[in-house]
Amino acid sequence: MSKNVTVFSSALLCLLFVSTSSLRAQGTSTPDFTGVYSPIDPFGQARARAAANPPATVVPSPSAGTGAGAVPPPRPVLVLDGREGRPDNAPKLKPEYLAKWEVIRKSRMAGSSEFDPNARCVSAGMPNMMSMTYGMEVQHTKDKITMYGELNDVYRRIYLDGRRPSQKVLDDPTFAGYSTGHWEGDTLVVDTVAIREDALFDTFSPHSDQFTVRERIRFTSPGVLEDRITVTDPKALLEPFTSVRTYRKVSAPNDELREFSCAEGLASVK
């Protein structure tokens, strides 16, 4: 009997611990997003398009090695350089910005990295930094959420304490922009402003200084985080554009981000 009571009490304590830890951020019914996450299929759409393309040509080479030809080559690494054109589901740009995008596309097709922020070791900015391709760590307190991304060692902060962006902030755009959030039930609604104009968004699309981002972040099931991202830009976009990213919470030993230190590669001059 006493053993049963002990087991029951332990189970109750465990339950209590789990509930309090997942709810502790707000002390209410709002969830705690703290954790390390891996993106769920970040290249899904691109892969689907690539799969529709013919397989790569194996180029004859002077030194393929004995018997190497007997092993079929794997699919090449996905190269997205704009040759696929503008997908139907891409953001609907106004003509002036579509022309800018065409310049970017031609540059990329020619092999240039001029418009690829990651290649220059700078943040992809909001909202593209939310690809979190190599993993994301979230620290969530009552007043602030900090998100770290392994790709390019990026980070952003979402203020939850009711503050609003000052004029000084608005006059000083950054890649990640300035984010404030509030709760609507179990969903965190985040507004981001003051994003640099040269931080391209989906499919390398350019935007104006009136570009803003609204996110709705929530758990759709235990450990699965969804970020529903809607961007608005009355100067560059014909209509708001929405995309959805999902992430899965990971546990040890896969819950550690690695240092990226991108500039190491830029400093390759001997």
Next chain:
Amino acid sequence: MYDTTDQIGSGLLTVLMSAVAVRAAHEAATAAIAEGSHMRIGSYVIAVLLAATSAFAHHSNSAFDGDKVMVLTGTVTEWKWTNPHVWIFLSVDDGNGGKVQWEIEGRTPGQLVRAGWSRTTLKAGETITVDFSPAKDGTRTGLLTRVRRADGTVVGQQTPPAAQ
């Protein structure tokens, strides 16, 4: 949504080379690839030697031709475990009795660690076969797809699915 994420990129490469020499190298390379001829590849090698010093830089994956895969066997001369991408420097027979160096760019160490690699996965002096997509500009560089050791063992790049 997806395309600024797994980039490997930069325009540093072209800074190292004169435009005229690059064009000559590229034309020779294109001809060599189209015909698959050792003689043409030999002229390509000469053109590239005139044009390039080192391709070792940081690239966007838009710098590579994802529609092509090349397969080369050679000796590792240097293995760079560096951010943002690893590099394999490979000494390869040029088909004319000489050697040329290829510089193959891989993924980021963080991803490769999760795929089971480490800074000691490759060693200078080791013979390996690499699959890669060649650079668009015809320099002797490429985007790594797969490594095979002399005994045929595949050193894959796939990251296992994240643990729940």
